[in-house]
Amino acid sequence: MxxxxxxxxxxxxxxxxxxxxxxxxxxxxxxLTFELNAYQTLAIVGEIGSGKSTLAKLLVGAExxxxxxxxxxxxxxxxxxxxxRCQHIRMIFQDSGTTLNPNLTIQQxxxxxxxxxxxxxxxxxxxxxxxxxxxxxxxxxxxxxxPHMFSGGQKQRISLARAIILQPQVIILDEALASLDPSLxxxxxxxxxxxxxxxxxxxxLISHNLGIVRHLSDDMLVLExxxxxxxxxxxxxxxxxxxxxxxxxxxNQHLQLFKK
Amino acid sequence: MNLLxxxxxxxxxxxxxxxxxxxxxxxxxxxEGEVRGLVGESGSGKxxxxxxxxxxxxERWIVHxxxxxxxxxxxxxxxxxxxxxxxxxxxxxxxxEPSSCLDPIKTVGKQLEEAVADxxxxxxxxxxxxxxKTEVVQLLHKxxxxxxxxxxxxxxxxxxxxxxxxxxxxIALAKKPILLIADEPTAAMESKNQGQIFRLLASLNQLKHMxxxxxxxxxxxxxxxxxxxxxxxxxxxxxxxxxEQIFAHPFHPYTQALLDSSPNANILISAKxxxxxxxxxxxxxxxxxxxxxxxxxxxRAQKECVIAPKTQNFHGHxxxxxxxxxxxx
Numbered sequence: 174m175x176x177x178x179x180x181x182x183x184x185x186x187x188x189x190x191x192x193x194x195x196x197x198x199x200x201x202x203x204x205l206t207f208e209l210n211a212y213q214t215l216a217i218v219g220e221i222g223s224g225k226s227t228l229a230k231l232l233v234g235a236e237x238x239x240x241x242x243x244x245x246x247x248x249x250x251x252x253x254x255x256x257x258r259c260q261h262i263r264m265i266f267q268d269s270g271t272t273l274n275p276n277l278t279i280q281q282x283x284x285x286x287x288x289x290x291x292x293x294x295x296x297x298x299x300x301x302x303x304x305x306x307x308x309x310x311x312x313x314x315x316x317x318x319x320p321h322m323f324s325g326g327q328k329q330r331i332s333l334a335r336a337i338i339l340q341p342q343v344i345i346l347d348e349a350l351a352s353l354d355p356s357l358x359x360x361x362x363x364x365x366x367x368x369x370x371x372x373x374x375x376x377x378l379i380s381h382n383l384g385i386v387r388h389l390s391d392d393m394l395v396l397e398x399x400x401x402x403x404x405x406x407x408x409x410x411x412x413x414x415x416x417x418x419x420x421x422x423x424x425n426q427h428l429q430l431f432k433k
Numbered sequence: 434m435n436l437l438x439x440x441x442x443x444x445x446x447x448x449x450x451x452x453x454x455x456x457x458x459x460x461x462x463x464x465e466g467e468v469r470g471l472v473g474e475s476g477s478g479k480x481x482x483x484x485x486x487x488x489x490x491x492e493r494w495i496v497h498x499x500x501x502x503x504x505x506x507x508x509x510x511x512x513x514x515x516x517x518x519x520x521x522x523x524x525x526x527x528x529x530e531p532s533s534c535l536d537p538i539k540t541v542g543k544q545l546e547e548a549v550a551d552x553x554x555x556x557x558x559x560x561x562x563x564x565x566k567t568e569v570v571q572l573l574h575k576x577x578x579x580x581x582x583x584x585x586x587x588x589x590x591x592x593x594x595x596x597x598x599x600x601x602x603x604i605a606l607a608k609k610p611i612l613l614i615a616d617e618p619t620a621a622m623e624s625k626n627q628g629q630i631f632r633l634l635a636s637l638n639q640l641k642h643m644x645x646x647x648x649x650x651x652x653x654x655x656x657x658x659x660x661x662x663x664x665x666x667x668x669x670x671x672x673x674x675x676x677e678q679i680f681a682h683p684f685h686p687y688t689q690a691l692l693d694s695s696p697n698a699n700i701l702i703s704a705k706x707x708x709x710x711x712x713x714x715x716x717x718x719x720x721x722x723x724x725x726x727x728x729x730x731x732x733r734a735q736k737e738c739v740i741a742p743k744t745q746n747f748h749g750h751x752x753x754x755x756x757x758x759x760x761x762x
Contacts, residue, residue, distance in 0.1 A: 220623050324714050325475070354474035355651055359694030359710035366705055381624050384653070388696035388704055408704065425628045 216390035525605035542585035
């Protein structure tokens with residue numbers, strides 16, 4: 174059986190068109206291949222400039238890959254076809270507060286993806302929005318509120334609601350947990366795990382906090398300067414890192430510090 | 434000897450609807466050469482407390498304390514001018530997001546030269562310029578910047594966040610402070626750079642015997658670097674003690690919850706298991722609960738919690754709770 178998400182030899186090179194005769198180009202992502210199944214989480218770990226955000230952009234279709242292809246359920250995702258991709262692959266950003274339009278109520282915010290991607294009537298939309306808000310632990314009445322009326326943790330829940338309202342199959346979390354306070358982060362982790370169980374979601378988790386990576390993910394991909402240095406089961410990599418770079422990352426975080 | 438001794442410090446914000454108590458009776462003691470962590474989630478008043486210590490709060494805020502001593506000298510009795518003299522000499526502060534704290538239109542070298550006071554230089558006026566430059570280069574070396582010439586002529590936007598933080602530390606070190614207050618020095622930095630900054634602070638503590646108050650919102654980040662920790666929640670004092678005491682036997686339900694909610698601290702729980710998290714969120718300043726402010730979220734809350742608890746001290750391990758976990762361990 175084919176995996177839910179198959180990425181084959183995907184790479185990204187930026188060329189500077191200002192130089193006509195000698196094209197200057199920079200490869201930010203070397204060809205890489207991975208697979209992801211439903212109910213699974215893949216963590217992408219690396220430093221700034223390692224290409225992890227570029228990979229996320231390629232997956233959601235914000236950038237087109239230089240080589241390789243992305244397959245969802247065995248079907249190739251075309252670059253221009255956003256209708257197909259928006260439904261199935263959604264993304265949550267680090268700073269959720271700034272991704273919500275301050276002029277719109279939560280209802281208007283959540284209606285937008287529905288109008289663009291579905292043929293639901295207004296009543297059906299309202300019901301779905303209320304249901305989704307309850308799913309992420311907010312109240313149905315919250316849909317008449319504006320983004321500034323919410324706290325940071327609640328805003329993150331709203332952007333999660335916006336991601337799951339189209340019943341996607343893959344959600345990309347680009348440092349989505351980094352800016353949250355510890356007690357809210359634990360709530361968010363629990364919520365993400367719940368939703369994964371209920372809806373069979375696959376997550377692509379981009380994070381530099383190895384504690385969260387260890388807890389949430391099944392597989393792990395370590396990137397260094399756009400090159401994959403390690404790919405495998407999270408538990409294996411964290412207990413027996415083979416590459417020097419991964420070892421350094423683990424030592425830096427003092428993962429073994431709090432052995433009780 | 435206690436460097437800083439604060440008892441029951443309260444900070445109130447004047448509003449049209451009466452005063453709001455943003456920080457409520459917080460105690461903090463720092464010994465010389467100590468690295469103390471001040472931990473609290475956003476809105477817990479930890480930055481306010483730091484600003485009250487260096488005295489930069491404007492007239493909208495009212496600060497009062499039972500005791501506010503700096504090296505056995507009562508700061509509350511001094512005039513603002515005298516107080517400023519003492520604080521600027523002995524205390525320095527570094528902030529989060531260093532690149533936004535530096536002046537974008539001046540080179541790093543010029544900003545560092547500003548920080549070097551005239552009194553530190555000996556020599557005639559025509560020698561001053563050269564001396565100042567040597568001083569700046571020495572400061573840059575102290576914070577681990579080897580390529581001083583390039584850094585001297587760079588603007589803040591040309592440097593990475595970690596380098597900017599090093600420059601901030603260099604500016605703070607110019608006055609040779611006794612106490613350095615670091616307000617989330619590694620927020621929005623990667624683990625590798627975080628480690629570098631923390632190692633730099635630790636070495637300054639060891640070599641220069643400088644005390645450091647390390648403010649952070651994340652308990653797991655600072656524990657490796659601190660000897661003692663003070664935990665705050667929503668402007669109230671929660672718990673203080675050595676790092677071991679806080680980690681091995683937290684007495685306060687909030688500290689326990691913080692530890693339980695961190696995947697790093699619970700290395701033994703299986704992956705994808707539910708973390709124990711406090712329900713609800715941090716109260717806003719407008720809607721503060723009476724008594725113990727953790728009350729509505731606390732798993733151990735009872736009727737008595739509407740009255741603010743008194744601080745109890747068990748062998749230097751202070752806790753502020755009616756129903757502490759002390760007997761459970």
